[in-house]
Each structure stands twice: as structure tokens, then as C-alpha cells.
Amino acid sequence: MKLVTVLMLVVLPLYCYAGSGCQLLEDVIEKTINPDLSTTEYIAALQEFISDEATAKAGEEFKQCFLNQSNETLTNFREMMHIIYNSVWCAPF
Template identity: 60%
Template sequence: MKLVMVLMLAVLPLCCYAGSGCSLLENVIEKTIDPTVSKEEYRDYIQAFTQSKTEENVVDEFKQCFLQQSNETLANFEQMMQTIYNSVFCKIF
């Protein structure tokens, strides 16, 4: 499960770098950590990036990981993501 999360977090920045726009990345991250967004809504939102039933299942498991976290953990995760994207190293790209 941790590997799935690492892979998803590694792929999303590449989509941003490839020219699809960082606003897309920010929106996906927002929906990922938002506890009011259900797995079905999340799957529908990123449907363009899933091509098979297996990938949809992975997306469901990924979202479920965040649904099981406390609000404090989600807030800390959001703060970590902001720190990463505001860092000097991220601005190089």
C-alpha cells in the first residue's frame, strides 16, 4: 500500500512537469486529502488518467488510505505538500 502511495505521488509531479499544468496537480492533491470527497467522486475526477480496472482499483485504495487518516494528519500532509512545492528545488523545474 505504501508503494502505491509513493508511485502516485511520484507520477503526479511528472504530469505537471510535462505541461498539463500545476493547477491540475494542486486540484488532484486537494481532492486526495479532502475527507468529504468519496472514492467514487475521486475516481471520476481522475478518470482521464486511469485506463484499466486495475488502475481504478489502485486509485480506490490510494484514496482509502487518505480517508482513514485523522484531520490532523491530513492537515500535516497538506502542509508538507505546500512546503515541497514552495521549495527552491521544486522551482528549478
């Protein structure tokens, strides 16, 4: 599961750079790292992106990884994502 998390972190800036829109990405990431949002609520919020049961299961496991982290870790992750959002990858051209 750590490999999946690392791959997601690598893909996020590229996804933003591809012109898909950083706001959508920021919203999904915020839902992912929000410790007050349960896995059920998370899956419901991302339902438009979930095509099958396997994707839903992967989303639940991904969210659970973040729920298992301390608040300090989540704060650090949020700060890291903020730096990525404001980097040249997401800057408008």
C-alpha cells in the same frame, strides 16, 4: 500500500519539475486528501487519467488510505505538500 504511498510522494515533486504543470498536480493532490470526497467521487473526478479497471481499483485503494487518516494527519500532509509546491522544484525558471 505504504510503499506505493511513499513512491507517490517521491514522484510528485519530480512530476512537477518535469514541466507538467503544478496546478494540475495540486488539484489532484487536493482531491486525494479531501476527506469530504468519497472514493466514487474521486474516481469520477480523475476519470480522464484512468485507463482501465486495475487503475481505477488502485485509485480507490489510494484514496481509501487517505480517508482512513485523521484530520490532523491530513492537515500535516497538506502543509507538507504546500512546502513542496513552493520549493525550487516547482518554481518557474
